[in-house]
Amino acid sequence: MELKNIRKLEKPIAVEEIRVLVSPDWVDRWVELDDEVWTTRLKVSEGFLGKEIWLSRDVPGEINVVIYWADYDIWQAHDKSGWCLELDQQMEQRMEGHLLSMEFKFKENQKFKCYEL
Numbered sequence: 001m002e003l004k005n006i007r008k009l010e011k012p013i014a015v016e017e018i019r020v021l022v023s024p025d026w027v028d029r030w031v032e033l034d035d036e037v038w039t040t041r042l043k044v045s046e047g048f049l050g051k052e053i054w055l056s057r058d059v060p061g062e063i064n065v066v067i068y069w070a071d072y073d074i075w076q077a078h079d080k081s082g083w084c085l086e087l088d089q090q091m092e093q094r095m096e097g098h099l100l101s102m103e104f105k106f107k108e109n110q111k112f113k114c115y116e117l
Contacts (some may be wrong), residue, residue, distance in 0.1 A: 013049065013068055013069060013070060013071070014068075014069040014070075014071060014072040014075045015066060015067070015068055015069070016065075016066070016067040016068075016069065016075065016104070016105075017064070017065070017066055017067075017104070017105040018064070018065040018066075018067070018102060018103070018104055018105075019062065019063075019064055019065075019101075019102070019103040019105075020062070020063040020064075020065065020099070020101070020102050020103075021059075021061055021062055021063075021100040021101045021102075022061045022063065022095065022098050022099055022100055023061055023098040023100065024060035024061040026061070026095065026098040026099075027055060027061060027063065029095070029098075030063060030091075030095060030098075030099070031053060031055075031063070033091055033094050033095065034053070034065075034091070037087055037090055037091055037094070038087055038091070039051060041083065041087060042067070045078060046074055046078075047069050047070040047071050047074035047075055048067075048068075048069060048070075049068040049069060049070055050067075050068045051065065051066065051067045051068070052065070052066045053065050054066070061100070088102075
């Protein structure tokens with residue numbers, strides 16, 4: 001397999017990684033609620049570039065979320081207004097005890113390459 005057209009993004013971006021664990025039979029419900037509660041709000045947020053959701057094949061109930069931000073400082077500024085905590089609380093309440101854990105990571109100033117096959 002040959003990689004073609006390798007290009008770097010002009011400016012480093014911030015990448016937020018979230019590992020969510022829910023009751024296995026609540027995965028579809030979590031995805032629905034995430035779209036309704038979080039993604040709807042993120043789409044109108046300054047600096048939001050996109051989001052991916054990956055469901056684990058190996059760990060029942062594990063969901064991995066990757067969120068791309070144009071800038072680390074813009075991303076972090078969102079948290080200071082309090083709406084992130086409100087949305088987290090809303091998700092927890094609507095999951096009715098089936099949201100078991102959330103683990104957050106981020107990668108600041110990463111330079112990603114886009115590969116076209």
